Amino acid sequence: MKCLIKNGRVIDPASGTDDTLDILIEKGKIAEIKSRIESSNIRTIDASRLVVAPGLIDMHTHLREPGREDKETILTGSRAAAKGGFTSIACMPNTYPVNDNAGVTRYILTEARKTNLVNVFPIAAVSKNSESRELTDMADLVRAGAVAFSDDGLPVADSQIMRRALEYSKPLNKLIIDHCEDMSLSANGVMHEGFYSTLFGLNGIPSSSEEVLVARDIILAEKAETSVHIAHISTKGSVYLLRRAREKGIRVSAEVTPHHLLLDDSLLETYNTNLKVKPPLRNKEDMAALLEAVKEGLIDAFATDHAPHTPDEKNVEFDNAPFGINGLETAVSLLLDKFVTKNILSLEDFIRMFSTNPARLLRLEGKGEIKKGADADLTLLNLRKEILVDPNKFESKSRNTPFTGWKLKGRPEMTIVGGRIVYSARP
């Protein structure tokens, strides 16, 4: 039950650690962290030239089970997460049935336990059937194991429901995560509204569709004296609203996906349905504003918005394709290659946004930090190894990635959950 990770460069933003250290794991917990721990008779993992990070956490994943097991299951999604370097994932409630009652929450937790891979944390619906009409039994859901609330896939469309959810959930101390989209402004849009939607003749989703709800949520959170979290922020205007709110001391947090940082709407020229996501890929100016906000620390977390779909669903006309792309198995390498190895973002910030902060936002005890007594959830990163994105090698059931063929430097080398190796890139 003991295990030693030796000579790794341990980076823990929570404690400000960045040092070559050995970590002793005992009974699934971190037992000791020192510059040199005796290694006789203990299973030892040589982590020299590797980065040892607190286990990465994806706070925005769609696992599709129950209901759409043809797209993904808790098992395949967990495998994808482990391979992608994640020790914990939080899964959104838009399953069939919707995770709006304790039964579904418990089902997800039971199935996740059987897979025995990564930690799966269910996010429950804010409203029954995510229809924005009645609140879910929030306390009951928390007791069953829900870590946060969201109607993701859909916004909490009714402002009164949003207000009440923010108020009611306060004593529960759980985050409300909103997919900010004014559906009447999105209408039948399929891509960002702008120059390229004009050129390609595709119906546009204006930036205002997101910004109107970001503004509303900020106002409601302020009045309710509570916090709110903006899922997959995508526009320059939303960044502006976020900055203003933070300056006023309003507790609003936000996450951003790798694809919104790396891809823009001009790419849709090919009508490739693997570029169809919600919120849509915005323009280069939005991308720049998002990156700036990441560097400033304004955006708290990275999240994948892993949205698996079957090839048949995506192999259709652009308008007919569902929104969403695969994310778990590409996110870490994308960010390491495009930002960390290019010195745009420090390794520490990368880890803060993909582990420390998500753990804090989702109130996950013992996660997101490397300290004595914390869960032995660790992600080992290799910054020198290159990967080639090949969807046919995905652990996920889905193949819907726009990054096929991308060569990326930096990869998850080993994923350790509760002291157990659940994934290793080593042969």
Next chain:
Amino acid sequence: MEEKIKARVMDSRKINRSLARMTTEIIERNRDLNNLVVVGIRTRGIYIGKRISKLIKDLEKVNTPVGVLDITLYRDDFSELEAQHMVKKTEIKFSVTDKDVLLIDDVLFTGRTIRAAMDSLFDLGRPRSIQLLVLIDRGHRELPIRADYVGKFLPTSKREMVQVRLKEVDEEDEVLITEPAGIE
């Protein structure tokens, strides 16, 4: 493709002489010149046609109308991939039905152009007769077609090319035998 000139077989004088000779033959053979119409095949057939029409007028004071035929749409070798052939307009402003059509081309080779031209003519009407005039007959026929009036028989090899140049489009009148150059 680079070309090498092997011989200059006709010059302006020779071309004019053979056009004059053929005109006499046409007049002899066609009692009713008023029923004769000239149809030149693009591109050089048009200019030969115009010259013949003028010669007939000079000799017999009869106006023979000249039409232009583009046979691109009637070719039989479409699927043979290569550079695209631009379609140009067929401009025949008179009816060919019951006329004696004098069809004119510069060089007669495989006979396929003439086959296409005759198909095309029949889509425009039903001529009483079709006669064929060419400046050069270079042999190598692939179809049972022969010319009624020939300026010059010119035995050639298949590799060689015959170029008729007319001053209306090519600066001067001449007929050249050329060969693709640079094949080692």
Next chain:
Amino acid sequence: MGFSHKHLLGIQHLSEDDILSILDTAESMAEISTREVKKVPTLRGKTVINLFFEPSTRTRSSFELAAKRLSADILNFSLQASSVTKGESLRDTVLNLEAMNPDAIIIRHAYSGAPHFVSTFCRSHIINAGDGSHEHPTQALLDAFTIRQEKKKIKGLKILIVGDILHSRVARSNIFLLNKLGAHVVLVGPPPLLPSIFTSLNVEVSHDFDKACIDADVLMMLRIQRERQEKYFFPSIREYRELYTLSKKRLKKAKPDAIIMHPGPLNRDVEIATDVADSVQSVILKQVENGIAIRMAVLYLLLGGKSREMSD
């Protein structure tokens, strides 16, 4: 020289030479339709499929006649656009048709990019007969052909495109084409149907039809769909008519020899006054006639036009 594209998906990626070679070829094709025997054997043995997922009589029959005048065999399929949930996918429909070995598939679809999607897995030549709000290349080509026929040039002309620009594939294809040929394009319509972003397509945008009419050489009116009213794009047909109908009075502000165009079908007295539609300045029926020549040219250039230099 020559047209080297495998498909005709849109105007946007054609060069000026490509466009001119289609227009010039169409000149020759127009002559065939004036003959007693309106048929040439050029595409004998070729099979063309008309695959229409939207109702259309004009474009479909125009392509059909074009194919027939070139002696190609043509099959017509009119289907309802299948949604995700019901019926066969577009991919399956097309793969089934491809199994019948056609040489070209002409596709009309309610979704932008559908022909591009089809071209990614098809062996046949794909011709876009209108996709969503994206492009309608043969319409723009026949419009240009008609303008050239009437005005003997396109460069420098002031050409107005009026109406629901946002949702119009005809407008987009015409903007691309007329820009490439050097026309001065002015778009006119109510702001929701003509967002200012259109200026980035290198055209002028106006919301004042009366003013825009001054000195216009060509007035291209677009069909206005009543459904747009339900989506708040404009308040009422009555008000639309007030502001954007081409009336006699407005027409007088244009050049005296200005021509009036419309891709059809007409909403008389909605986007165009009926006396204007039937006036001598209207070339609407010539557009229809020229459509056949343009589509013959497109079929010829894609399917037939390749050959070695004739050897005699």
